[in-house]
Amino acid sequence: MSDDAVSAIEEEARGLFRQGDYAAAVERIQAHLVSEGEDATVYELLATALKYSSDKAGAAGALMTAGEIYGREGMTIQSIGAQKKAMELGVEPDFSSCRPAGLPGPDRVPTPLFDDLSDDEFNEVAAGLVHRSYEPGDAVVTEGQPGDSMFVISSGEVGVYTLRGGSEVELANLRAGDFFGEAALLSGKPRTATIRASVATTCLELSRSALDEVILRCPRVEDVMKEFNVQRAHATIETLLGRQSD
Ligand code: CMP
Numbered sequence: 688m689s690d691d692a693v694s695a696i697e698e699e700a701r702g703l704f705r706q707g708d709y710a711a712a713v714e715r716i717q718a719h720l721v722s723e724g725e726d727a728t729v730y731e732l733l734a735t736a737l738k739y740s741s742d743k744a745g746a747a748g749a750l751m752t753a754g755e756i757y758g759r760e761g762m763t764i765q766s767i768g769a770q771k772k773a774m775e776l777g778v779e780p781d782f783s784s785c786r787p788a789g790l791p792g793p794d795r796v797p798t799p800l801f802d803d804l805s806d807d808e809f810n811e812v813a814a815g816l817v818h819r820s821y822e823p824g825d826a827v828v829t830e831g832q833p834g835d836s837m838f839v840i841s842s843g844e845v846g847v848y849t850l851r852g853g854s855e856v857e858l859a860n861l862r863a864g865d866f867f868g869e870a871a872l873l874s875g876k877p878r879t880a881t882i883r884a885s886v887a888t889t890c891l892e893l894s895r896s897a898l899d900e901v902i903l904r905c906p907r908v909e910d911v912m913k914e915f916n917v918q919r920a921h922a923t924i925e926t927l928l929g930r931q932s933d
Contacts, residue, residue: 688726692719700732709739727756731769731842738776747776758785763798764864768841768889771818782813799915800839800866803907812901816891821884827867830881834871836894837912840864843888848881851927858926859919860885869912870919872898879923 696719703712716733720726730753737746750773757766766785774780786809801809816839821827828834830849840863847859847867858880861867870879872895893901902909 688723688729692723693726693728696723696729697732700736704736704739709736712736713740713742725752725756727753727760727762727765727769730756731772734772743776747773747778750776751778751781755784759787761787762863763801764839764841764891767813767816767891768818770813771816771841771891772889775818780814782810785809785813798839798864799911800908804901804905808901808904812893812897815897815900816893819890819892821888821890823884823886823888825884825888827882827884827888827890828871828878828880830879831877834868834878836892837866837868837872837898838882838890838892839866841889841891844885845882845888846885848883849879849923849927850881855881856926858923866915870916873912873916879920 696716700712700716703709703715713733713736716729716736720729720733723729730749734746734749734753737743737749750769754766754769754773757763757769763785767782770778770780770782770785783806786806801812804812818841819827819838821843827838827845840861842863844863845861845867846857847861848855848857850856861882867882868878871877898908
């Protein structure tokens with residue numbers, strides 16, 4: 688399904704949501720899936736419409752289907768995110784469907800933290816992740832606050848900001864598949880930046896204790912965190928120096 692077709696049905700459904708006509712939204716989205724073919728984002732939209740229509744079981748089913756499609760397409764984090772949402776509606780997850788069987792396909796979205804885990808390790812990590820939702824403008828972590836967990840973005844987008852001379856400087860934008868919050872975990876120091884949702888965003892949160900277990904089994908995870916930490920510290924310095932010379 689093309690991105691344009693997805694945007695069109697999303698816009699139409701949101702219009703029907705605003706009017707409170709959830710049954711019509713369900714019907715339109717289902718018809719769209721039949722005429723345009725399967726798409727994980729549209730199944731997630733269907734789940735929202737079904738939830739609004741108080742059809743919890745239907746919503747959970749649509750989320751599990753979205754999770755399967757994401758998994759098949761190599762979008763592992765999005766797949767776990769959809770299954771976590773289904774779990775909140777009472778469904779047993781099946782994280783083995785979150786990673787494509789066999790070799791990664793060309794469209795596989797790299798998930799640097801989890802790519803090296805064996806299936807058993809991956810299932811354990813996935814089970815330990817906690818699903819969080821944010822509205823646009825919500826802070827996920829705040830500069831200067833203590834931090835005891837890290838996050839992987841399962842949908843949406845966040846901005847990374849730091850305060851300099853009383854004003855906020857944007858350091859980066861992060862999207863689905865990216866992780867953040869590693870700096871405070873590695874250093875034991877407060878958060879080095881504020882992360883705010885730019886649009887409606889969902890993240891999977893991994894606590895320090897869950898992460899410690901992962902690292903014990905798979906030390907490569909800590910190496911990846913350290914690599915990103917160094918790159919990000921350099922990027923921050925570059926951005927702030929560039930700003931100074933403005
Ligand atoms: P932490 O300091 O725990 O919380 C804020 C997070 O923002 C930090 O971990 C990094 O994950 C992230 N971060 C900080 N600086 C940058 C940057 N320049 N680019 C991308 N992410 C960053």
